[in-house]
Amino acid sequence: MNYSNLFRIAIRALIRNKLRAFLTMLGIIIGVASVIAMLAIGEGSKQKMRGQISSMGTNMVMVMPNFQRRGGVSLGASSSMALKYTDVIALRNEAVDVGAVSPEIRASGQIIYSNKNTQTTIYGVSEEYLSIRKLEVLSGRVFNANETRSMAKVCILGQTVVENLFGKGADPVGLSIRIKNLPFLVIGVLKDKGESGMGQDQDDLILAPYTTVQRRLAAIDYINGIYASALSEEKSPAAIVEVEEILRRTHKLKESTENDFRVMSQSELLKTITSITDIMTYLLGAIAGISLLVGGIGIMNIMFVSVTERTREIGLRMSIGGRGKDIMKQFLAESIILSILGGVMGVVFGYLLARLAGSLMSSQAIVKTQSVVLAFIVCFVIGVFFGWYPARKAANLNPIDALRYE
C-alpha cells in the first residue's frame, strides 16, 4: 500500500470520529502550546534583561571595596574605606584598556523643595560618569571642572526625583532645592531610563560633583566605588586584569594578601543573568514538557481504545487483503496525524498565548524557530512512540478472532 493511500485511509478513519480525534489532540495541543509559550516568555524576558543591561553599558567596569568577613565578623568599616580618589587618578593615568573613569560617592538624605520632600541617594561623581553609565541630560547641563574643584552646590536630578518634588514633566532647571538642609542649584535633568532588569528604579537619583558630596554631604575621605569603561566590550576582561594590577600596586598589597576591592564588569553580570534566565527557561520548558508527555500517553490510551473498539474493522480489513503491516501502518499513521495536527494547533495556540502573556507582562514574548521545529519533532516522535504498541497489537490480531469480536 503506498503512502498516499495509507494517509487517506487514516484520515478517513479519523474523520469518522471527529470529536474523539479532537479530544485526543487536545492533550498534545495543550502540551505543545505550553512549551511554546513558556519558551517564548523565557526568551522574551531574557532579551529584555539583556537589552536593559546593555543599555547600562556593556563595557562598564565597576570597582567596589571588598567587604571582608572573618568567621562571620564583618571587618566592614576599615575595608569599606579601601578606595580613595588617588585610585581614580592612578587608573586614569596608567590603565591602557580603560577609557573614562569616575569615582562614586553615595550619600542619602532628605530632599526638600517648597512644601514637598523626598528621600533619595545622591551620587557624587565626575563628569565622565554620565557617559560610563549611559545617562543623558534632558535639559540643562552637566557640572564642569570648575564646579568640581570648588565643591559647588549644583546638582542634576533624575526623573523620579523631579516627579516627586515638582510634578511630572516639570523642568526645574534654575530652581534651588535643599539636600540635607543645604541649598543646591538644579543645573540639569536626566532623561528617563525606566526600571533596571532587576526591577530597580534607575531614575530615583541625584548627581552632584564628587567633591561636593564627599565633603559637604557624606563627610568622608574615601570613595564608595569606581566606575570605568573599557575601550570596548571585548577589552573588558583585559581591563579588569589591568585595573586589578594597578589597584594592588597603589594599595601596596603583598603577594599573599587578598584584594581589598572587587572588580566586576557588566559583561560578566550579563553572562550571569543570561545563564540564570536560561535555567529559568529550561525549567519552565521542562514543566511544560511533562504536559506534552501526558498528552502523548493520552494518544496511546485512545489508540488502545480504538484498536479494541475497531477490532471487527481490523478483521474486515484483513479479510479483504490488508496485511498485518498495512494495519500497523494505518494505526501508526493515525497517531502521527493526531500528534502532528495537535502540534500545529499547539504552535498556533502557544504563539497566541505567548503574545497575550507578553502584553500582560509588558515584555515581549519571542517564539523562536528552533522551539517550533523542536515541537514538531517531539510531536512526530510522540506519534510514533505512543502509536507503536497499540498498532502492533492491532497488526497481530488473528483475522477470524477479530471478525468474530463482539
Place this chain on the structure above:
Amino acid sequence: MNTIIEIRNLRKDYHVGEVTVHALRGIDLKITEGEFVAIMGASGSGKSTMLNILGCLDKPTAGDYLLDGINVSSMEKDAIARLRNQKLGFVFQAYNLLARTTALENVELPLFYNPKVRARDRREAAIRALEAVGLTDRMHHMPNQLSGGQQQRVAIARSLVNDPVLILADEPTGNLDTRTSFEIMELFQNLNEKGRTIVYVTHEPDIAKFATRNVMFRDGKIYRESIVTERLNAKEILETLPVEVIEEFD
C-alpha cells in the same frame, strides 16, 4: 473447466485447554470454475471452519489446499493476504460495512490494498461494482441509511471489486427476511450466470436449492454431496410473491 479449489485430506484441530477438537477430519473437495456451491450442515458440523480455510483466514492442521492452482498451505502470511485481496471476495452474514462511510467508499476499500489498481481507476471500479449489484442510486448513502438487503448488496459489490476468482459467503441471507433473501440469491444467480464461482454457507435447505451443487457437512466430514436437481430460480419466485409496499427512507 479450470479447477478453482482442490482440497485433499484436509484436517483442522483446535486445542481448547487440554482437549483437542477435531473440527475437520479429512475433507476432499473439488470446485470448478463457474460452480455455485452451497455448504450445508448443522452448527458444529465444521462448515464455518471449512469456509474460513477456503477464505484463507485460517490455516489447516494437515492436508493440501490449492486455490486457483496455488498451494496455500505453504504460503507466507503476507502472500496469503494478497491472495485474499486479489483472488477472493468475502460476504458476511453481518455485512461488516464500515460505519459512517459511504457505500462507494466501502466498496473502494479492497482496492486500497491492491497495488495493481491505480488511484484514479479506483472510483470507477467501485462504481462498476455497485452497478453490478444495482445500487448506483445509493452510492453516497451511509450504511445506517440503507436497508439490510441494500447493505448486503454493498458488501457483495465490495467482494466483486477486485474481480476475484471465487466469492465466499457466510450465511449471506441469515439476517434478512424471505423476500430480501430471494433478492440476494437472485443477485448471486445472476453473477453465477456471468461466470462467477460462488461458495456459500447456509443452514436453510430452501436457500441451498438456488445453488448448482450442495455439500453437506456432519461431524467434520462431508456427509453427502449432491447435484441440485430441482434448482430454484430466484427471479421466477420473486415474480410469484405478492409485491410488498416497501417504505423508502430518502
